Amino acid sequence: MRALGFDVRSAADAGEAAALLAGVPASHRVALVDPRFVGHVHALRLGLTDPRFAAATVPGALTVQPGAREALLRAMERTAAAVGAGLPVTASEGPARAEDRTIPGRIALALESGDTAVQRPELGSLTATVPTTPEELAAARTAVAAVDDEAVRLRSAVKAHDGFFTTHFISPYSRYIARWCARRGLTPNQVTTASLITALIAAGCAATGTRAGFVAAGLLLLLSFVLDCTDGQLARYSLQYSTMGAWLDATFDRAKEYAYYAGLAIGASHSDGGDDVWALALGAMVLQACRHVVDFSFNEANHDAVSNTSPTAALSDRLDSVGWTVWLRRMIVLPIGERWAMIAVLTAVTTPRIVFYALLVGCSLAACYTTAGRLLRSLTRKARRTDRAARALADLADSGPLAQTLAALVRRPGGGFTAPLLALVGSGLMIAAALLAPFGSWWPVAAAALYAVLAALAVSRPLKGALDWLVPPFFRAAEYCTVLALAARSGVPHAVPAAFGLVAAVAYHHYDTVYRIRGGTGAPPQWLVRTVLGHEGRTLVVALFAAVLTAHSDFTTALTALAVAVALVVTVESIRFWVSSSAPAVHDEGELA
Secondary structure: OHHHOOOOOOOOOHHHHHHHHHOOOOOOOEEEEOOOOEEOHHHHHHHHOOOOOOEEEEOOEEEEOHHHHHHHHHHHHHHHHHHHHOOOOOOOOOHHHOOOOOHHHHHHHHHHHOOOOOEOOOOOOOOEEOOOOHHHHHHHHHHHHHOOHHHHHHHHOOOOOOOHHHHHHHHHHHHHHHHHHHHOOOOHHHHHHHHHHHHHHHHHHHHOOOHHHHHHHHHHHHHHHHHHHHHHHHHHHHOOOOHHHHHHHHHHHHHHHHHHHHHHHHHHHHOOOOOOOHHHHHHHHHHHHHHHHHHHHHHHHOOOOEOOOOHHHHHHHHHOOOHHHHHHHHHHOOOHHHHHHHHHHHHHHOOHHHHHHHHHHHHHHHHHHHHHHHHHHHHHOOOEOOHHHHHHHHHHHOOOHHHHHHHHHOOOOOOOOHHHHHHHHHHHHHHHHHHHOOOOOOHHHHHHHHHHHHHHHHOOOOOOOOOHHHHHHHHHHHHHHHHHHHHHHHOOOOHHHHHHHHHHHHHHHHHHHHHHHHOOOOOOOHHHHHHOOHHHHHHHHHHHHHHHOOOOOHHHHHHHHHHHHHHHHHHHHHHHHHHHOOOOOOOOOOOOO
16 A cells, blocks of 8 residues: 555544544545455555546445545445444445445445445456455465466556557557656656657658658657557556646647658758648648547547447447457558558658658548448437537537627528538538639638538537538538648748648647547637637638738738737647646547547
């Protein structure tokens, strides 16, 4: 117990334990452990030190966070009274909990009956028991000796469902790096930061435009990915979960990849002969960001859906029993491990243009595969979306003041597919105008105005339809592709790099929204969404820039100013929120992509 960070005190009974607890500072986690406990240290670690849960228990041991201290004291009083009278602690105490008749186990039941959730971690091959006879004691000690506690801890540090490249080429040794870091007191956030710095150095090497720089960039990108795997494994190995850590891990992954794209684009322009691949770099970022929002939107729409029946899902479950299909399907989606490995190798041996071609082709095929599967699941399942899911989709839509005002005045027609249809039509018209109208034309402005109206109609009712999860991805595609098309077709010097910066700033805002929702803290405040104008407002502003600022460099200056303004507002508010957030500690296993 001392090795796990607890100050150990002995109590003869529950009453004395309550008296001892009264002297412990209110800000400290406390634990109750039966002195007869026999088991693995890691079993106790899982049960008593995980910061994500207000209360947790394993047989013979119970812990609570400061927020559940009062509930613990009440549960202890109930338990002491029930034990003294020879009665069950709760009416629900039955055979399902009969294996843990210890005082900590019965207090855990009392906590649950008082509406305090108690986590019971899966121990697998680990032992945690309170023997009451010599025979049980001997058996427990034999079970403890038969299982290598440290080997189990190392195995459990690796993410359960990961990509082929990560599972077979990174995790076999990165788990040992995680243990090395844990033994030296390093935190997951420090490793995450080291991964970011390594990736930024890789981007700097790529920006040199030399073959040696490209080779170094590829090697450093792989090292950054090893560290990226290590931080999560370190968090699981040492149970150092935190809201801040989950946000840093997710946000830095995006920052590393997109900074590397920029480094490649700069390097291409500095290479022999010079090659302008900024449009390809921006296209790759747009495609990857849209892939992510499809993942996020679909998952949020079905996070707590009532019922989950789908022939497509059933087929997927059956295929999971055939090992090689699992790996094939994970590789097809081009997850982060496979994607970064491909980028690193191609950077070292080819050119930035080929790297981006490969990314665009590979990510397009992956997007088609995953989106088709999700469409089939949505159309064939019988599920009822909840108010929470509809709220999450509305937050992901990122509607600004213009769309919110229009949505309050008009309502879309009824029908299960009207929302995604309106979003699709509006997005298609906007992208078509940006691609086909001459630069400086007012047609994109008119299309942006119509897009704002259709976008408002799409979100004017709760998004509870089978395909309503497509609405946020359509909006992302409209905004990002409009910026890309107008900048690429403008012919204005440096317009595309400025557009890259703008899309990166807006994408950060959208990722931040996702991670706030996942952390259970809700979307960013409405003042922030209104300040950065929402997706429809920004699209209209960029279209106006393209129509009005046709003079040399004016369009680039306007895009740069908008990018800086959005970046400042969203990053300052985001950092303020996450640093001061009181959200519960989390560890997000994340999407493969």
